[in-house]
Amino acid sequence: MSYKYLFNPIKIRGLELKNRIVFPAMGTKMATEDKFVTKQLIDYQAERVKGGCGLNFTEVCSVYSKAAPKKFLAISEDKYIPGLKELTDAIHENGGKAGVQLWLGGLAVGSDQTQMIIIPSPMPVPGTEYTLPEASLDTIKEAVEAFGEAARRAVEAGFDVIEFHAGHNYTPHSFLSPYFNRRTDEYGGELKNRARFLIECIEAIRKNIPEDMPLFMRIDAHDDYLEGGLTIEEIIEFCKMAGMAGVDVLDVSRGNFSSAAIKYEVPPIDLPRGFNVENAARIRRETGMLTIAVGRINDPHQAEDILTEEKADMVVIGRAQLADPEFCNKAMAGKEYSIVRCIGCNQGCYDGFVSTEMPFITCLRNPALGREEEYRVVMTATPKKVLVAGGGVAGLEAAMQLKKRGHVPVLCEASSSLGGQFALAGEAPRKAEMKEAALAMGAQAVREGIDIRLNTLVTPELIGEIKPDEVIIAIGSMPIKLQISGANLPHVTNSHDVLAGKQKISGKAVVIGGGLVGLEVAEYIHKNTDNVTIVEMLDKLAKDLGDLRSICVMESLYAAGVKTITNAKCIEIKENAVVVDRMGNIEEIPCDYVVSAVGAKSRGFADIREYCSKEGIPVHIIGDALRARRALNAVAEANEVIRRIS
Incomplete structure (x- = not known):
């Protein structure tokens, strides 16, 4: 243009x-x-x-x-x-x-x-x-x-x-x-x-x-x-x-x-x-x-x-x-396609500014912010083949930074598309730009000529075929399953499957978990339901959400008529109700569907780690594969790891 x-x-x-x-x-x-x-x-x-x-x-x-x-x-x-x-x-x-x-x-x-x-x-x-x-x-x-x-x-x-x-x-x-x-x-x-x-x-x-x-x-x-x-x-x-x-x-x-x-x-x-x-x-x-x-x-x-x-x-x-x-x-x-887009996540700029833990602001899309000289790209004198397991934002960031430094990344993604949970999060209301950014990141990696292999699960056998000098594990996390009676009933699902369109919700719904994902999935489903109730065991909703996004999400939930219950622990799921212990009082919340949004845990990769240890291949673990957190952490860790690969 x-x-x-x-x-x-x-x-x-x-x-x-x-x-x-x-x-x-x-x-x-x-x-x-x-x-x-x-x-x-x-x-x-x-x-x-x-x-x-x-x-x-x-x-x-x-x-x-x-x-x-x-x-x-x-x-x-x-x-x-x-x-x-x-x-x-x-x-x-x-x-x-x-x-x-x-x-x-x-x-x-x-x-x-x-x-x-x-x-x-x-x-x-x-x-x-x-x-x-x-x-x-x-x-x-x-x-x-x-x-x-x-x-x-x-x-x-x-x-x-x-x-x-x-x-x-x-x-x-x-x-x-x-x-x-x-x-x-x-x-x-x-x-x-x-x-x-x-x-x-x-x-x-x-x-x-x-x-x-x-x-x-x-x-x-x-x-x-x-x-x-x-x-x-x-x-x-x-x-x-x-x-x-x-x-x-x-x-x-x-x-x-x-x-x-x-x-x-x-x-x-x-x-x-x-x-x-x-x-x-x-x-x-x-x-x-x-x-x-x-x-x-x-x-x-x-x-x-x-x-x-x-x-x-x-x-x-x-x-x-x-x-x-x-x-x-x-x-x-005329290279607008290569612009790394701000997505208004506020994780590094505003949340980082008001945080007592961050010494200065940062950016999910640009961990070099405030470290401009320290993060200046330095070309390697000894190019290495690095296998990156996982095509979410952490894996994509790692692969692209490796390429910039002169290494040879090989990125393997088990699914048929790039972007991972960042793209999935973009299915939530008002977050289309997040999905667009994840997809654009994948498209940029392709343009840069990175060897990308979709529908490819990283296994010890695959590592043996590729013969990498080092391995980066960025395979993300998966939903934590509820450990209560009735958790396996057919009308019980999880937030990932709902946002991915694998499970349709109708009638009365209960969302278990009042963190960011629980709130967003509640708003996502409310148009197709008679009513939605969020159940949170802590005393406050959205504790894992930045102040400004919290204001917007809570206002939207209120406008949508979503009900919220705090200080309530879910103790049982029945065919037509969720049973909660609310500060000592046992209550039943009628429902047709239950959506679990109680968090995520790292995916298993013990076999990969064991094989690499035996073969003397250095392994680096980043993002949710290390511990489920925010995308800000995942992208920052990708950059830190790349700087250590000489």
Whole structure:
């Protein structure tokens, strides 16, 4: 496909960008504890610049020393300028343009209890007797000055663009929104007063930067899940004020972290691609300002259509460039088929960011994220034949990385298709992109000329025929069988068979297991059933599901009328009912079908391991074959193993 707009330059004041693609501010946890730039962060940004991106923004960068949480970048003091200059230099040296997102975090600063939380109105802290105070007039004045000083530092650090963050529940957005702002002074009340703090910040920024330097502003299209919050009409009116004050470009986002609307900030696969584009289009149309569309834009054709239809002037392509830093170059070269697609799983980018166990973000599709130098492909000097058992995502990733390094992989898959359980998971509601990604991964492996043998079970005899130097076992897992009376009755099946279309469900159904798979299979079958009940022995559903996907899945289950029972252990299955022990009370749930979704266990491969041990063939076990977990782990392990095969 030829691109008429996406890869055309755009000029904003004195700045010309080589294309219309923006890499947005996204939290990474790659800054130091004391808020400085790291080489890791520079490598991460530089990789996306090398990949062809037109404009790269830092993650949120604190402007005010009293409200600058640790592990986030800061530009609140002059001491941060040299490190930020190293970042902009790296971006410029690789042919890109650098933007800094100026940030005052409000409630988000609560992640560091040593810092000040600046909010417009008092707010009780749930579960305590403490109330967060409203910002004083002196604090407001200091914060405005801090934005201006941060802008000065940004110029000294060599940034080409500044973005003022006025969305996502942070301090500026909180002042603008009537849901949060209940002040009665000149900073509260009607829209003009609620906008006062933001306009003062914009004017302070504009005064401290050159006339020809563009000023972007990130905004929410409207308030979601906040009763009496901002409407899109108010946002449009405010944007006109901001334009008069010196803002050049509107970066139209959506979401807040005070409600379920946080799902719009890092939208999972459950939300439609481009779900926020029409909001950007309306704001562009009614303000007449340059506008950026944001929200699950992960395909170059989709991005081109947005620009062609004049719904925006630029597009944010964020997580898609986490998944594949070469996204832009591949699209420009007409190699869209080779793009490693973001699927909105959120496992590495969002779940990894909020996790205390992960030191920095990662990506299911790209384990090299945050390890760009460490994971640089190094060709082997001693090519080896490596037998890969299993054609799921772990096996495919292993085979393709082996090929890149100059080894000779032979991939054997017992079934008639590639993709494994990743493709099967794509049968669940709203997860078609997951199946597409699994199938595309298989197609890419074929294009790369990997020796792929379908309908081929790996046995000791096959290993003897192929004579590999090493073996990778990636044969996945299988459903755990229920170990209770009635588990073998004919109306009892498992989630894998249901999602694969091997077992049709009708009438009344009970799903045993309230983890991710149980919830998705319940939603999958509900249209063909009279009612569905999920039984979970723990006190909460979806404990193995990330926060944002959990919000979407639970909302969908509620809308579908699926019943849920927690703290209930299934103790027997009868011909027409499931018997549960619910905190000491024995109950029967009538049903026509029972679907087991109590987890998975590794498939057996003792014969393979024994043969390889006897023959002195090194064996590596990855993914669910090692232990049933998330796809994120499987792909990461594949890469770790490949790096160890010399």
